[in-house]
Amino acid sequence: MVLVSPPFRTNSLWTAEPPIIPFDTGEDKDMKKYIEAVEYIAYKYGCKFVNAWAEMGINEFNFKQFLQEEPWPVHLGAAGKNRLGEVLVGKLKESEPVV
Secondary structure (H helix, E strand, O other): OEEEOOOOOEOOOOOOOOOOOEOOOOOOOHHHHHHHHHHHHHHHOOOEEEOHHHHOOOOOOOHHHHEOOOOOOOOEOHHHHHHHHHHHHHHHHHOOOOO
8 A cells, every 4th residue: 555645736826926835834834744644644554655745846946847727736737647657656666565
């Protein structure tokens, strides 16, 4: 079993310049707490944990390459889905096979 955190997303409008304050800083620290809780549950039950937020390389400077263009960019676009797949495959390759 693999538990995966949500990927990066913003709390600003797509058209905002400069772009954004990440969810884990400023007013909303709930996402960071949520990711820490999921990581703890994975550890507690011996599951693999993938911190997509941290490991996908999406940030406030490049999010338009990876997220769908919408008023509040939170959903992965094609490039974001490909990147998530790359991260997950890489993590699964690190895992020991189950016999």
